[in-house]
Amino acid sequence: MQIEDKVYDVRIPVPGELVPDMKDIYDFVVARSQKLIISSRDSDYWAECDLARKVSKQLHVQKYCERLLQQEGDGTVDIAGLRSDTSRCPICDSSLIHCNSCQVASCESHDCRGFSDSPFARCVKHKMEVLCFPCLQGQGSKRELEKCPGCNSWCCARDLSSCTGHPLNIPPMPCVNNKFIAPGLITAYAESARAHPPKRGSCMECKLPGWRSCRNKLCWSHSICPECTSGGLTCMCGEVWACDLCAEHDPSVFIRCPRCRRLFCYSCCYIDDCVLCNGSNLCYDCAEEVSETDDKELEEMPVKLVASCGSCEVKMCDLCESHLAVSCAVCSNRLCTPCVRDAECLCNRVLCDGCVTDHGCGLCSQRHRDDSDGS
Template sequence: MPTWTIISPCEKDYDHPMRMNIFRVMKTVYRMSDSSNEPSAVDEGKHIATLGYAMLQEKPGSPDLSSVVMHFRLCTQSVTQFVVTTSPMQFVDMARNICILIPPCKLTVSAMADIDEFVFMRSTSFRGLNNPVEECDLARRIWQQVQAKRYHRRLLQQEVIGDIIDFACYRTRSPRCSICDSNLIYCNGCQVASCESDNCPGSSEPPLARCGRHQKEVLCFPCFEERGCTAELEKCPECKSWCCTRDISSCNGHPIDIQLIPGLPGSKSVLPKLIVAYAKSARVHSPKRGCCMECELPGWRSCNSTLCWSKTICPECASGGVACLCQEVWACDLCAEYSPGVVIRCPRCDRPFCRSCSYIDECQDCHRAHLCYDCAEEESDVDDGVMMELPKFVASCGRCQAKVCDRCVSHSAFSCAGCSQRLCPSCRTSLCDDCKQWSGSDEESGTGGDTGADLDV
């Protein structure tokens, strides 16, 4: 008896086309006989549902299905709780050993009919696949053929279609629209078909939600409503178009009471502490939704630090942010203060710069900065104590020319295997401009590169 596991918390969801139909049946059965365990969503992870059938091979030709059976149980149970048949529509409560008829409501009848038709079509392929990915892929292709046929049948039932379709070219199983010849698109859940063209009369039967950026992300509204908060699509609050949930910007809320002591020059221990501090801190507000990637909301910003507490930041939380003088880099107030190398401040005038700014130099290891070029012209006015603490650049990366100060030049570094020129961590997997070769650090590779070969500044 061929059997497939359709719903299970122990297996990945490969979008089997019968997943939503079986969920609808399972929800009905549990509501009738075990309401306390009625599933609220298909991805709830509390139930296991399998679909199987038996075949009679006594007659030649296509196999006759003697029974289509679904087995439901909680994932904490080791034996089947309910056995459901589609013909007749009933289920057996195994614990109480009673048979109960399923009321013929429209949704359940439609789901049962779809399950029967799918099982019949799947049984004619005679392909036994043990890989769940391949099985679900085959199941989707089979069900898409069924849905394409249903789509073309719906077009014939529309009054306006008779004047549009050339019946001589009518194709009942074609993956293209019979009206405009556009491709058909399919719901990722139930595989129901529709024309991809918004201007085609066939595109509205039924309406499908489709991501504008990821064309394969499609859901019909029944599947969208049943998936609830787990649906992969949502409407952009700004432009009202459908898009993937992951493409909607969100502000996580500015962390409260972050108290960190910036690391000493040459120390990078502040980074893990910063990540932990962000994760543990309270927030000024709960996650706030923004807009899709095609829209821009006034005042929303993105911090240039990869360690930032939020990918996008709302106007309320962005008020204390810092932009460099060239306006190429913006950082939130916390990352500007604690995340090394994002914002470079001149020790004298305290103006913010970035690595793209050509008005200041910074050691790429310890992130100490020299005077900006404007302040350097007034070096005679700078206190001697301040000048003593400024970095003295004695080397640079052989590729990007990032500066290295006298305190950090003796640190273990990556170097070119050919000429031993120093490479900064950002360029360690790149090739030296001169030799186009790269090796690991001097100690690891054994090249014994002499830092004296570094470029003097």
Template sequence: MNRRLLIFVAACVPGSSSTPFIHLLCMPTWTIISPCEKDYDHPMRMYIFRVMQTVYRMLDSSNEPSSVDEGKHIATLGYAMSQEKPGSPDLSSVVIHFRLSTQSVTQFVVTTSPLQFVDMARNICIPVPCDLAVSVIADIDEFVFARSTSFRELNNPGPVEECDLARRIWKQVQAKRYHRRLLQQEVIGDIIDIACLRTRSPRCSICDSNLIHCNSCQVASCESDNCPGSSEPPLTWCSRHEKEVLCFPCLEEWGCTGEIEKCPACKSWCCTRNMSSCNGHPIDIQLIPGLPGSKSVLPNLIVAYAKSERVHSPKRGCCMKCELPGWRNCNSTLCWSKTICPECASGGVACLCQEVWACDLCAEHSPGVVIRCPRCNRPFCSSCSYIDECQECHRAHLCYDCAEEESDVDDGVMMERPKFVASCGSCQAKVCDRCVSDSAFSCSGCSKRLCTSCRMSLCDDCRQWSGSDDEESETSGDTGALDV
């Protein structure tokens, strides 16, 4: 992030008008954009990216970057100092270097004195467009001036430390800009004494409220909605996280890829991470044959979902407080999407008690989410009292309605019907005769028998961790059934 640039500065020796002397100044440069430093949130990152886009659009359009995190370019920011008289040197020019990540030398240079783009390979110079110079370049120049005159210089700061320092400095610059804007407002003289205006304060000079800053450009505004200072510029923040703040210009520029979005249901602003989203229904999920007498299963449902094509790209929903018509939540923890849009939810299944809903894929392939009667094929959930399912192999018994008509059941269905001979001493889940010997297990602290799921946690009675299957076989050798 930070390396040193050697700058020669000539000045005159006091008392002599003809003998110049040379100062060798060691000036810093900062890597703002590179494939290796995508996560460093330098306050000049988006400013430099806008300049980089313009430079490549004008001089090398085939390599114009599409996003700041594209990873194909390297941009560094530095400055030069001049000294015409004894004392502290002055900032003479800001210098920005651009090159492709595959190149070893600088391709383009941007200087502020003179204000121009330089193509190093073709040795040509072109003026900087006026709109870029007035807005973006001016902001970069002001930041570099503040950074070069900061007394909080770090000794060889790392990239994270340098970014933290840069953000603090740029936030101070924006606070000063805020107080200058107050001077330009006609109402300011009627509210406070201009002589008392605190240009360095992090609090509003009108109402003494805290200043809030856009997380992107750091522009400042008063946090009080009733203060005249809060109107310029307009900022908004997440309704659940007050520190997530963006100004409207950044919101318009970022669009749906920003950190804050407006909920289409309640129209309030909230963090993008708290907005629901449908990932798109998977296509062509391939099954493998299951064991005889059991359903086909996926060996790794999550991996299968991840590798599948989707019917659409991620589609935004609403905030956590709202519900959009037709949007559903699948009851399976292995589902391909936390929330599901109406288009993808059309084939979902609800159990008869209407307490559980699952998407079509999870209802079919995720064990225990939806239990179907082997005779009538009606869907039930684990909370329904009309059907029982083995906790281990997930074979289902007849639902109670079909069980009452047991004499009419086909012989094939009768042969596949599980016989429940035990239940877990903790969760009371049923275990069939096929699985009971494999599932028999004694808690290491007491004699309670536990099913596979419950033996992965603390025993409710003795509050000790259950042992392993190997410990079970090495102890008493008891293979008795679970507590019936």
């Protein structure tokens, strides 16, 4: 095989190491020229790519069959009498799989003689995601398939959890109020240096020892490795964990007892809070101790929870109950602000859920039925 230089009118022998690749190119061009030429009106980039992929796949199926015939000649494989199908293995009738990059073919059965000598990596969840090892190794640090360290299965890299590294040197950021995350915290997370480069975790089915997920949906990383979990805080109930930065800067994650300063999640049974202002009373331990000992100076005063919403039953403090709550027009139960918005009807009355059925007008009753159907 030679390369013809049209400029200088010379022929150069193809180096031996390039002969296999040149033969592949030659076979592809010949096979492609034998296909129906796409008209210029219907042709486009993706149609041409799809056709090229099909041609390449067929060539590799032919090479696969040639390899089996060579093995048959060696006496290692007997394919006499078995049908030949470009989508099935002629030995075991399993499906043929192709590398998504180079299109090389292999039987999908590891026990079959037709299984490629060069192993294939195949996503355990997405069966169409396949790469031969040479192509996989050629992708370097940006490999499309990775092995899960938990179950040792090949998975799409995008499906593996990842710890982006704990942000370094985040400055103190006082909150505007006790409801919302500190302004600028997300930007500080994004711009901060990290304790380590992104580190791979496990697939969605596995849970690696020491890896955790922060309760805050705006955390700097969806998954956090053991190296970065130090300093994280767990609620007294043991059900909710948050990283140290989110626990400190985002008041929507934990409630802090005004007396002992311990942190509790909002669903915890050890403390209560006002749903409207997010102020908390004392945790149950401190509430018992205060009655037995002298009060000590508190950094912030606990709220007094005096009422529960007549519809959703969340608790309200005395100030919010006086200024923000509204009474049901029939039973006078107090309703929190969200329930008041839901309870407003075209009849201009506010009714709790318990009074709509018995005392509501037709519009109120229809609204109540619609809400029940929607839930």
